[in-house]
Amino acid sequence: MSLSDLLTLTPAGLYCPEADVHIDPVRPVPRALITHGHSDHARAGHGAVMATPQTLAIMALRYGEDFCTTRQPADYGEIVRVGSIDVSFHPAGHVLGSAQIRLKSSKICAVVSGDYKCARDPTCAPFELQRCDAFVTEATFGLPVFRHPDAAHEVARLMESCRLFPDRAHLVGAYSLGKAQRVMKLLREAGWDRPIWIHGAMEKITDFYQQQGVDLGEIRKVTAADRPKLAGDVIVCPPGQLTDLWSRKFPDPVAAFASGWMRVRARARQRGVELPLVVSDHVDWDDLCASVVATGASEIWVTHGAEDAIVHWCRMRGLDAQPLHMIGYGDEDVENMAAGEANE
Amino acid sequence: MNRFAELLDRLAYESSRNNKLRMMTDYFRRVEDPERGYALAAMTGALSFTHAKPGVVRALIAERTDPVLFDMSYDYVGDLSETVALMWPTPQRAHQDRRNAAPPTLSEVVHALEQAGKTDIPRLLADWLDDLDETGRWALLKLITGSLRIGVSARLAKTAVAALGDLQPNEIEEVWHGLEPPYIDLFAWVEGREPKPDARDPAPFRTPMLSHALEETDFRNLEPEDFVAEWKWDGIRVQAVTGVDATGRRVQRLYSRTGEDISNSFPDLVEAFSGEAFGELTIDGELLILRDGLVEPFSILQQRLNRKTVSTKLMTQYPAHIRAYDLLAENGEDLRPLTFVERRERLEKLVSRLAHDRLDLSPRVTFADWEALAAARRDPASAGAGADAEAIEGVMLKRRDSIYVPGRPKGLWYKWKRDPYNVDAVLMYAQRGHGKRSSFYSDFTFGVWRGEELVPVGKAYFGFTDQELLQLDKYVRNHTRNRFGPVREMDFSRDEGLVLEIAFEGLNRSTRHKSGVAMRFPRVSRIRWDKPAREADEIGALEALLKVTA
CATH class of the missing domain: 3.60.15.10 (Ribonuclease Z/Hydroxyacylglutathione hydrolase-like)
Known part of the structure; x- marks a missing residue:
């Protein structure tokens, strides 16, 4: 058969x-x-x-x-x-x-x-x-x-960048369902205790994760007025937003992208990513x-x-x-x- | 090695100069000697490893991977070092016994490679690749094959060191020539722990003066009699410096316009300028390859660029030459405060006194008014350039009274480049690109009509935006008629096909191309989605151009 x-x-x-x-x-x-x-x-x-x-x-x-x-x-x-x-x-x-x-x-x-x-x-x-x-x-x-490293290692690189550039906002492009919440959870496990900011498009699904018992700590939705004030913060957004007008209001934003594609340099460059995070x-x-x-x-x-x-x-x-x-x-x-x- | 690899990795993605500086300064602050000194050496090009060649890396990966999987991977990634770094089979998963082997430090790598013989290299390299992670392997391979390509000049690396203390980058330049990796004394001085290393540079780099592109509207405000014109030569801008060090030894250096010491690539020039007669000079000029008194095209000069060592054959075949534009210093006297006309006079005297066949004067282009200059720019051959016209990119305008100002001051020097030529051609073949464009169809062969047939006339791989690249890539995928290995043949005929407007700088006769012509610097200037293939240009249009430019 x-x-x-x-x-x-x-x-x-x-x-x-x-x-x-x-x-x-x-x-x-x-x-x-x-x-x-x-x-x-x-x-x-x-x-x-x-x-x-x-x-x-x-x-x-x-x-x-x-x-x-x-x-x-x-x-x-x-x-x-x-x-x-x-x-x-x-x-x-x-x-x-x-x-x-x-x-x-x-x-x-x-x-x-x-x-x-x-x-x-x-x-x-x-x-x-x-x-x-x-x-x-x-x-x-x-x-x-494609060999994905330990995701915790990649999140540590994100936190290291936040240390080096405390005056810049760190925008992390991540798919709204799954990747975004995984990155937030890994940040919490690594000891990130500031509020994590999210783009409005991922609010519903993130709430759903929290209701399902995935504790992500304090999550705040970014409003237009918040954007210029988020130096030193981590903002998780859909990948398409990284290069959108939306991202420019943040203080000197660092464009990070959490994706398995980031393993290959040419892929990251094509998207204008400055901090590729290999999280798949x-x-x-x-x-x-x-x-x-x-x-x-x-x-x-x-x-x-x-x-x-x-x-x-x-x-x-x-x-x-x-x-x-x-x-x-x-x-x-x-x-x-x-x-x-x-x-x- | 891991911290160095992480630094290189971030630098490679960062485009802002300021952020690059912050990354490097942070690294130098947090990493100890001698590790940081070797990192500085790597970034300033002070390290070279003669035995570690790409061939060694290829052989190592061939022993460890399936050739079909390797080819698929290389095709996808588009860069050998990166493919090897990513594909290298990890013993961490396969053999637990190596798991705890600490990755090598940069210092260990440098020391081991210095002492290693040719036959030791493969084993050394294999062990390091086993112990490093993907980013570490990538950095190691980039380091030993001598192609970091992280967008950091030697100058920028020194600026980052200066920022450790409260120093100006020029203060580092002043002592740099007397220092050696791993620069322990330099860091000690910058951090205020020890006095300044004693060194007066006998052949220092002086920041060159650059020009602005001329806009058509500028003519309204410029008077022809205020300016001197010269050809803009299609070589590389260099600074040749000669001097005498504290021990009385003669020193000659050749710098690129960013201050990289490129003397190693041009020992023939260094040797040529070693005579007593050369005294202490700083000459600003264009590096060209001259054969039988004629300037060779840039493609020939390229054979000699970016080489750590040069063979005698290469030097005999492609002798390097300097065409002098300016004289910045002569025997202890700084000439930069003089006007251009005064410096030019000194330069003319010097060149005729030295009478060396590796050094000549960039000729002046005489013109009565802007019309005459425009005519010279259009047709340099008839305006005095003769057979060298092909090596001319346009004209330079320099104010007679301009002092030599480092950087790009406004209103003093202008460049007026030749207009590119245009031709409408049909896309015939496409191939995947490498580097940033890997996995996209981005190498395009195009052709023009000869009767009912299309003949290929050139290849272009840039000129389009990223958005247009996606459209072109999609077009290629949807209009493939045949595949020959990596090459896709497009559907083209009188009624089908994509027309590309190609801009190029000039045309040469070619026996290699079926069409008999070869373009210089072709690029896609527009995608003519609107234009039917039958309306693309005929070969006759190019042949006519050949008569004009030849």
Whole structure:
């Protein structure tokens, strides 16, 4: 039995005929399983949606309560029979509520990773590796040059810069869902005790994290009048704001950007970043390779990212690997750099 | 090494001069001797490691990585040192036993490389790369391959040291030549712990005088008779300084216009100026390559730039030469307070007295009025430049009564560059760029019509904005007809294709290009989304130009 008997690729995305569900579909479908709340994976307009309770809540925050017809929460580890398939959601360690989706038929067990990371993240449940026959993985950072350092080290660099430039505002570009809160939490763990300022666009989602028990300390929304006064402070904002007119009102702002892309200098320069912080919510190359091996899967599909390198790596190890070249998900480099606000 | 690497990393991203200074001064304040002294040496170009070549690095990474994955990575990152730094397999994860090996200090690296023989290098390097993190590896590789490229001049690094105490950068320059890495005595003086190191620089750098670009409207306020005109030569501006040190030894130095000592790249010139007759001089001029009395194009001069060592072959093939513009000091006398005309007279006497074949005078361009000067600028060949016209970028205007003012004073000197030429060409091939543009299609080969066929006439990789780059990149991805390795061939025909307006500085005949012409300094001046490919220029337009400029 091969994976293609369980899953097929349709224009809307991955589809499982036996359960009659799409996974992270990029266009409206009758029945969808959603891995996590980033907008390229979780879109509005589906009929029935099954996801973790946090992901459903995040979708409602972003799209309004009527983002789908019916919703069904799935707790981590709970097995739900859909058609002839046992479906279960398992922590992916990507953002709050993110999940890998496990699909088990009588003949094959497959795991669709969604976006995931193995590195420590104090704002969400840690990645739980699932053994399976077939593994459908992302490869956003699927090149051996992407090795993410300890995120605490990067936050220490941010704090060191605040020491060196107490007269400058430190603007940290970070994706609104997940990355922003992770950076704030890491700052708190490193002993940053001043209020952390945020751009209005991330207020709702940050409140949601706090309600979910992620203690971020004192968070203040930046108003126009505050901007000139924030020398020596850290302001977290959507990446697109770094180069926006909005940022110029701060005292001699330092443009920092928390992203796995910051590992490569040319990427950081293209965005005019002065303090690149290599903080990623995706697996890096080493963890990607290690995860592929640890699942025990003999068949690997690569959904999006730098597919070619990981497919090559798998084939060198005798694994049956296929690139899916799926469009519609995040991070194709140029689009990402251009759009600025794409979800990492 | 880690702190030095962190400094280099931040400097590389920082564009503000003031913030760079603060970063460097903070580093010098917080880091102890001799580590900070070697960092200063690295940033002022005082270190060079002869045995550590990029080839060694390539060999090391080839032993450790899959070639397919390496190529994919290099293609993506666009810089060898950085690719190696990022891809280097980390023993921290693979072998726990090396985990606690402390990363090397910069001083250890410098000492070890000084003592190491050629065969020791690979092992030394591999151990250091194992023990450093990504940023540390990047800094180490940049350091040993001699290409820091962090936008810090020697002058700026010295300014940062001066700021440690309450000194002016010129005070550091005055003692600099007598100092050696790791500059323990310099830091001790700057921090007020010891007296000033004893050194009178026998061949000091003097900040050069620079010009403003001439605007068309300036003519209304300028009188032709107040000015002297010279050609603006397409070489590099240098300062040649000769002197005698405390022990009576003759010293010659060649400085770039930012004060970098580039003597090592031009031993032929240093040697040429070593005679007693040269006394103590500071000559401001243009560095050019002359063969058979003719100035070679800038591309030839480039072969000799940024080299730590130069082969005899290179020196014979491309002999360096100075075309003198000005004389700032002569045998103890500072000539800068004199007017340009007075200095010029001294310079003319000097050049004719020395009569050295490596040194000549930048000729004056005579003109009666601005019309005549404009004509000379348009066609230098007929205005006295003859066969050297191709090496001329425009004309310089200097006020007769201008004293020599360091920096870029207003209203004294003007540069009036030649207008670029333009041609409308069709985009034919595209390749990914390197450096900042890696992963974008940013190297464009373009062509013009010869009958029904397009012939490539040049390649451009700048001139467009970042926004236009994104559009061009998208265009390339969507209009690829063929791929040859990294090169994409575009869809082009009479009815399809993208027209680029290309600006360039001149045209040469070429046997290498199918079209028979080669452009100098081509760049994209506009993207003509509006213009159909069939309306791009014909090769005849360029051939006509060739007749005019030849």
